[in-house]
Amino acid sequence: MADNPNPDLDLPETTAPAEKTKRKGIKRRIFLAGSALVVGGGIFGVWWTDSSVKAKGNALIGGEGKPAFGSILTIAEDDTVTVFSPHIDFGQGSHTALAQMLADELDADWSKVAIEQAPADLAFANAALAKGFLPTMAGETLAGLIPDAVIGMMARSMPLMITGGSSAIRFTGEIAMRRTGAAVRAALLAEAADRLGVPERELTTADSVVTHAKSGKSLRYGDLAAGAAQRSLASDPVLKARDQWKLIGQPVPRRDIPAKVDGSAVYGIDFTLPDMRVATIAAAPVRGGTLESVDEAPAMAVKGVEKVIKLPDAVVVIGSGYWPATKGLQALSPKFTDGGHAAVSTPAIYAAQGKLMAGGKPDNEAGEGDVEAAFGAANAKLVEAEYRVPFLHHAMMEPFAMTGHFKDGTLHLWGGMQDPLSTRAKAAKAAGIDVEKVVFHPMIMGGGFGRRFPDMVEIIDQVAVVAKQVPYPVKLVWSREEEVRHGTYRPQSSARLKASLKDGQITAMRMDYAQSGNAEGEVPFIYNLPAASRRHFAYQSNQIDGPWRSVNATQIGFYTESFMDELALAAGADPYEFRRKHLPEGSRHLKVLDEVAKRAGWGTPLPEGVGRGIAIVESFDTIAAEVVEVALKEDGSPKVLRAFAVVDCGTTINPLNAEAQIAGGLIMGLSSAMGEAVTLDKGAVVESNFADYPILKLADAPPAVDVHFIDSGAKTGGIGEPGLPPASPALANALASLTGKRIRNLPVLAQAKA
Amino acid sequence: MAIAFTVNGKPVSVEADADTPLLWVLRDDLGMTGTKFGCGIAACGACSVHVDGNLARSCSVPVSEMVGKSVTTIEGLKSAEGTLHRVQQAWIDAQVPQCGYCQSGQIMAAVALIEKVGTPSDQQIDEAMTNICRCGTYPRIRKAILAATGAAAAAEGAA
Ligand code: FES
Ligand code: FES
Numbered sequence: 001m002a003d004n005p006n007p008d009l010d011l012p013e014t015t016a017p018a019e020k021t022k023r024k025g026i027k028r029r030i031f032l033a034g035s036a037l038v039v040g041g042g043i044f045g046v047w048w049t050d051s052s053v054k055a056k057g058n059a060l061i062g063g064e065g066k067p068a069f070g071s072i073l074t075i076a077e078d079d080t081v082t083v084f085s086p087h088i089d090f091g092q093g094s095h096t097a098l099a100q101m102l103a104d105e106l107d108a109d110w111s112k113v114a115i116e117q118a119p120a121d122l123a124f125a126n127a128a129l130a131k132g133f134l135p136t137m138a139g140e141t142l143a144g145l146i147p148d149a150v151i152g153m154m155a156r157s158m159p160l161m162i163t164g165g166s167s168a169i170r171f172t173g174e175i176a177m178r179r180t181g182a183a184v185r186a187a188l189l190a191e192a193a194d195r196l197g198v199p200e201r202e203l204t205t206a207d208s209v210v211t212h213a214k215s216g217k218s219l220r221y222g223d224l225a226a227g228a229a230q231r232s233l234a235s236d237p238v239l240k241a242r243d244q245w246k247l248i249g250q251p252v253p254r255r256d257i258p259a260k261v262d263g264s265a266v267y268g269i270d271f272t273l274p275d276m277r278v279a280t281i282a283a284a285p286v287r288g289g290t291l292e293s294v295d296e297a298p299a300m301a302v303k304g305v306e307k308v309i310k311l312p313d314a315v316v317v318i319g320s321g322y323w324p325a326t327k328g329l330q331a332l333s334p335k336f337t338d339g340g341h342a343a344v345s346t347p348a349i350y351a352a353q354g355k356l357m358a359g360g361k362p363d364n365e366a367g368e369g370d371v372e373a374a375f376g377a378a379n380a381k382l383v384e385a386e387y388r389v390p391f392l393h394h395a396m397m398e399p400f401a402m403t404g405h406f407k408d409g410t411l412h413l414w415g416g417m418q419d420p421l422s423t424r425a426k427a428a429k430a431a432g433i434d435v436e437k438v439v440f441h442p443m444i445m446g447g448g449f450g451r452r453f454p455d456m457v458e459i460i461d462q463v464a465v466v467a468k469q470v471p472y473p474v475k476l477v478w479s480r481e482e483e484v485r486h487g488t489y490r491p492q493s494s495a496r497l498k499a500s501l502k503d504g505q506i507t508a509m510r511m512d513y514a515q516s517g518n519a520e521g522e523v524p525f526i527y528n529l530p531a532a533s534r535r536h537f538a539y540q541s542n543q544i545d546g547p548w549r550s551v552n553a554t555q556i557g558f559y560t561e562s563f564m565d566e567l568a569l570a571a572g573a574d575p576y577e578f579r580r581k582h583l584p585e586g587s588r589h590l591k592v593l594d595e596v597a598k599r600a601g602w603g604t605p606l607p608e609g610v611g612r613g614i615a616i617v618e619s620f621d622t623i624a625a626e627v628v629e630v631a632l633k634e635d636g637s638p639k640v641l642r643a644f645a646v647v648d649c650g651t652t653i654n655p656l657n658a659e660a661q662i663a664g665g666l667i668m669g670l671s672s673a674m675g676e677a678v679t680l681d682k683g684a685v686v687e688s689n690f691a692d693y694p695i696l697k698l699a700d701a702p703p704a705v706d707v708h709f710i711d712s713g714a715k716t717g718g719i720g721e722p723g724l725p726p727a728s729p730a731l732a733n734a735l736a737s738l739t740g741k742r743i744r745n746l747p748v749l750a751q752a753k754a
Numbered sequence: 755m756a757i758a759f760t761v762n763g764k765p766v767s768v769e770a771d772a773d774t775p776l777l778w779v780l781r782d783d784l785g786m787t788g789t790k791f792g793c794g795i796a797a798c799g800a801c802s803v804h805v806d807g808n809l810a811r812s813c814s815v816p817v818s819e820m821v822g823k824s825v826t827t828i829e830g831l832k833s834a835e836g837t838l839h840r841v842q843q844a845w846i847d848a849q850v851p852q853c854g855y856c857q858s859g860q861i862m863a864a865v866a867l868i869e870k871v872g873t874p875s876d877q878q879i880d881e882a883m884t885n886i887c888r889c890g891t892y893p894r895i896r897k898a899i900l901a902a903t904g905a906a907a908a909a910e911g912a913a
């Protein structure tokens with residue numbers, strides 16, 4: 001994640017005092033899932049649209065015989081309810097879950113619910129998202145004072161159509177989908193009452209039918225929709241109580257899956273137009289470098305190559321297909337500058353970060369209590385450790401691909417991005433045209449993991465500029481090498497942790513960490529200690545640090561939870577019992593930890609050669625604890641045999657899908673901890689493809705992940721990201737218990753074998 | 755040069771340079787985009803197809819080697835009547851895909867494995883299923899393979 005673009009909005013936390021004990025006065029930084037929300041002064045510098053925004057949205061999705069409601073759904077005469085999701089689904093299953101939430105409140109017939117992507121238009125800017133993020137941004141009290149109408153305007157002005165921060169269900173689902181479903185149901189009821197001439201309270205709804213039991217009469221939603229659409233929607237409709245839910249909480253199959261098993265799903269990279277050409281690109285190997293010169297002739301000599309385009313920092317070859325374009329590109333010998341970054345290397349970054357922390361001048365400090373005093377107290381046992389984690393590549397399986405066609409002054413774009421609205425804005429800027437002249441057609445995405453936030457996605461600019469120079473549609477496809485070497489990585493980061501122990505209890509803990517972004521406000525400190533402090537030392541390399549699945553919780557979780565095990569060892573305590581002692585009595589955290597220990601059989605004997613590790617991290621309002629059991633293979637590399645995850649995300653909307661998200665996050669966490677690292681030499685990325693950037697494969701993943709949800713009914717948390725952070729410390733802790741060797745630098749592979 | 759072979763039972767003839775990988779002929783020339791590009795160096799398996807019944811990573815097979823051969827892609831797995839292959843059905847039943855991008859390749863690899871060994875053991879699944887899934891769907895992939903071969907039911911029955 002980029003640095004806080006707007007430090008002025010760094011407001012103190014406003015949570016209730018009762019919460020304070022466990023959150024240790026962590027400051028609530030304006031939390032932006034990626035830099036997509038670079039608000040600057042713009043957040044309240046709202047442009048006032050006319051009051052017909054909803055009407056425009058409705059006009060875009062609705063039509064003859066298909067009235068629209070709240071610019072979120074339509075109800076057709078045949079009762080088909082189509083839900084338009086303002087979020088992109090890049091595999092996390094949120095489309096199905098959002099529709100479940102709306103359909104439940106609407107009492108719709110699930111077999112007749114269809115799901116579509118909302119068009120990339122300001123009318124669909126997501127007010128719910130603004131509302132959801134607002135408490136994090138401005139504090140609960142302030143947020144509560146801002147009327148919905150203003151929030152809607154803010155969403156449109158930001159503009160907000162992003163998917164990230166595990167926000168879809170937490171905010172859009174809870175705020176927009178459920179309420180809209182309930183409000184539309186109320187309108188349908190009112191319409192039915194009028195038509196049947198009976199009081200509303202005598203009517204019931206189920207499976208898209210309104211029934212009057214007394215008279216035995218009923219009306220279908222399809223019959224009622226046109227009339228109901230003329231009524232105004234209640235702004236604060238009564239929502240169902242939990243025991244009335246029929247779809248929320250049910251493991252309904254995901255709607256997108258059939259097209260993903262027969263090859264018919266069309267991803268951005270699959271999009272084709274008649275007459276389309278395919279282009280590929282090589283950007284300056286050193287981030288920040290520029291294109292000095294290139295002789296186009298060798299590429300032009302390749303059969304099928306049509307054009308070479310020079311960009312300020314890259315060269316593009318257009319051909320009749322990807323292969324000719326690639327051959328053309330490979331024939332070139334472009335000269336790039338290094339942008340003055342030749343001295344940047346992985347060891348140099350670690351050294352600089354170490355020096356920065358040693359200097360002791362943090363850019364941000366959060367915490368409570370007198371840490372120094374506790375460290376200096378008589379009989380305090382001090383423990384210190386340093387940790388390091390590398391840059392990580394997102395490795396979404398679908399490399400970037402985007403199609404552009406500039407025709408009659410309008411630029412059409414097809415591709416998959418986490419925020420359709422800012423994709424338009426970015427393309428317009430790059431092409432030097434009005435944003436109204438850009439039409440973005442969102443496509444399915446082959447993974448995202450934080451890489452597809454438009455602000456950091458160069459391909460939008462690239463394709464906009466290239467498309468403007470050619471008369472035909474052109475699809476720009478990045479090679480995997482381009483993808484690996486020009487990422488917006490999880491930041492390379494270092495940390496120094498120090499704690500004092502007395503009578504087996506932690507009396508104080510300090511974490512100093514050096515990296516680009518400040519993680520405060522994003523990863524709560526969950527332990528109840530007399531004194532705790534986290535200090536951020538800002539360090540920026542020549543790379544672009546981006547949000548990587550679970551953002552800062554990966555490294556902060558790894559640091560804290562590895563160190564907790566080191567402290568347990570120093571205190572001569574069991575790592576699980578030691579954590580228990582430092583979590584508040586009766587807390588959700590303690591329940592989650594106890595449950596995972598129980599399910600994993602913590603404390604029961606293990607077979608020879610097997611180690612067990614535990615970790616617990618809260619991120620995105622979800623608490624996740626994991627236990628892994630690990631053994632060493634013949635070559636000394638670790639293999640995870642069993643894995644357990646217990647999660648409290650408040651409520652699970654779709655347990656079947658939530659389980660997949662948590663298991664997938666856990667496996668991605670193991671993968672990154674095991675072998676992934678983007679390293680730099682002379683300012684350029686060394687790795688190039690999956691051969692030297694290894695992703696965990698099936699044989700090395702746990703055969704099954706035991707995932708269990710605690711339905712606490714607390715505020716709905718995210719599920720896409722929180723499964724990931726506990727995995728790497730749980731693995732390191734398991735290895736330490738097995739081998740006695742503490743892994744403090746990721747990835748583990750090289751060290752485990754040594 | 756014109757290269758003639760069969761794709762999903764239909765004869766095709768394409769004009770392409772001899773070194774063009776089969777993947778790009780399928781995707782760019784034949785418009786069959788179910789077979790995916792992930793790495794281009796035979797490291798991820800997203801491009802997996804069957805060539806004369808054998809699993810192949812089409813990004814690393816030159817089309818010139820296809821002369822006279824029979825290629826099956828994800829689009830060709832369904833029966834002539836459009837019924838899903840039992841492995842595809844197992845994938846839906848187990849709700850395997852997340853982003854789904856790797857799944858054409860995973861399914862082609864699983865079908866090849868099942869055609870070769872019948873009912874694969876866990877170890878055979880480990881050895882054969884080397885395709886990358888960044889979304890981490892591996893546990894469900896294993897489950898679906900076992901279900902497709904009846905191994906899961908057998909194991910439950912025994913338990
Ligand atoms: S694209 Fe062929 S193996 Fe990755
Ligand atoms: S489902 Fe996304 S990569 Fe496998």
